Amino acid sequence: MIENTAISHAIDYILAHINEPIHVSEIAAHCNFSKHHLSRLFKAETGEGIYEFIKRLKIEQSAFRLKIEQARNITDISGDYGYSSSNYSTAFKQHYDVSPVEFRRTILQKSRINPIFNNASAGWESFEECKRKITIDFLPDYYVVYDRHKGSYRSLSEHWCAFLEKHKAYRTDETLLIERTYDDPNITNTDNCLYDLYMTVPEDSPLERTCYLNGGKFAIYHFEGFVNQIYHALQSIFTVWLPQSGYIIDERYSFDIYRKIDGMYMEIDFCIPIK
Known part of the structure; x- marks a missing residue:
C-alpha cells in the first residue's frame, strides 16, 4: 500500500495533469516538499523515480487511447500527451518494443486474453448487448x-x-x-x-x-x-x-x-x- 499521504497527493496531481507538461518542482510545491525530498520519498513509496513514473503513465495512457479510439490519428493522440510524432514513436517503442502503428494493429486481439486469469474470451458482447x-x-x-x-x-x-x-x-x-x-x-x-x-x-x-x-x-x-x-x-x-x-x-x-x-x-x- 502507498502509506505516505503526501505521495498519494503527488500521484493525484500527476493523474490530474497527465495531459500537460509536468515538472517535479510543481508537484513538490503542491505537496509542500523540496524537489529532493519528494523524489526520495516517491521512489521509496512506489519503487519508481518520479520522472520515470510520469513518463510511463503518459505512454500507457496514450496506448489506452490508441486502443479505444481506433478512428483517431496517432499524431493527435500523442500530441494530447505532449509528444511530437517522432519523439512519440521513439518513446513508445522503447516502452513496448513495437511501434504505435503495430501496437494498435494487434492490441484488440491481444486484449481477448485475460491477463489476470490467463484465459481467452469466447467473444466480447455486442453493442446491443452492452x-x-x-x-x-x-x-x-x-x-x-x-x-x-x-x-x-x-x-x-x-x-x-x-x-x-x-x-x-x-x-x-x-x-x-x-x-x-x-x-x-x-x-x-x-x-x-x-x-x-x-x-x-x-x-x-x-x-x-x-x-x-x-x-x-x-x-x-x-x-x-x-x-x-x-x-x-x-x-x-x-x-x-x-x-x-x-x-x-x-x-x-x-x-x-x-x-x-x-x-x-x-x-x-x-x-x-x-x-
Missing part, C-alpha cells in the same frame, strides 16, 4: 476514506478484506464500497497497476485518508456475474460499446460501485465518465 445493460446518469460527489495500492489486481480481494476490517466501525447499511482501477492490465505491466479502494463515510468522520470522489455524467454498466467475467465485460464496454455510442470518455477516471457480493458472484456498477 447497450441493454447501460444507463446514462449523473452521480453525486462521494466523501470517502481510501487506501491506494500499486501492484497486481490479483491482490484486490486480500486488500479489500484488510481495508474493510480496518474501517469496520464506520460501515453501515448505507455504506458504498467503491473501487477505482487506473490501468488496463493488457497495457500496463500487471505489477505496476494503480488502484484505490474507497468506502463512503460521514463528512465529519475523524479519519485521516479521506477525499471527495467527484461525480458527474457517467455511462453506468450494470454488471451481474462472477469475478472471472469482469474483465470480459470491461473490454466489451471500452472496445465495442464506447466507440459506437457517440459518447467520448472524459478526463475523469472510471470507478466501480459494488452493489452485491456473494462469494465469487457480484453485482457492480461500472461507471465510465463521459461527455
Whole structure:
C-alpha cells in the first residue's frame, strides 16, 4: 500500500495533469516538499523515480487511447500527451518494443486474453448487448476514506478484506464500497497497476485518508456475474460499446460501485465518465 499521504497527493496531481507538461518542482510545491525530498520519498513509496513514473503513465495512457479510439490519428493522440510524432514513436517503442502503428494493429486481439486469469474470451458482447445493460446518469460527489495500492489486481480481494476490517466501525447499511482501477492490465505491466479502494463515510468522520470522489455524467454498466467475467465485460464496454455510442470518455477516471457480493458472484456498477 502507498502509506505516505503526501505521495498519494503527488500521484493525484500527476493523474490530474497527465495531459500537460509536468515538472517535479510543481508537484513538490503542491505537496509542500523540496524537489529532493519528494523524489526520495516517491521512489521509496512506489519503487519508481518520479520522472520515470510520469513518463510511463503518459505512454500507457496514450496506448489506452490508441486502443479505444481506433478512428483517431496517432499524431493527435500523442500530441494530447505532449509528444511530437517522432519523439512519440521513439518513446513508445522503447516502452513496448513495437511501434504505435503495430501496437494498435494487434492490441484488440491481444486484449481477448485475460491477463489476470490467463484465459481467452469466447467473444466480447455486442453493442446491443452492452447497450441493454447501460444507463446514462449523473452521480453525486462521494466523501470517502481510501487506501491506494500499486501492484497486481490479483491482490484486490486480500486488500479489500484488510481495508474493510480496518474501517469496520464506520460501515453501515448505507455504506458504498467503491473501487477505482487506473490501468488496463493488457497495457500496463500487471505489477505496476494503480488502484484505490474507497468506502463512503460521514463528512465529519475523524479519519485521516479521506477525499471527495467527484461525480458527474457517467455511462453506468450494470454488471451481474462472477469475478472471472469482469474483465470480459470491461473490454466489451471500452472496445465495442464506447466507440459506437457517440459518447467520448472524459478526463475523469472510471470507478466501480459494488452493489452485491456473494462469494465469487457480484453485482457492480461500472461507471465510465463521459461527455
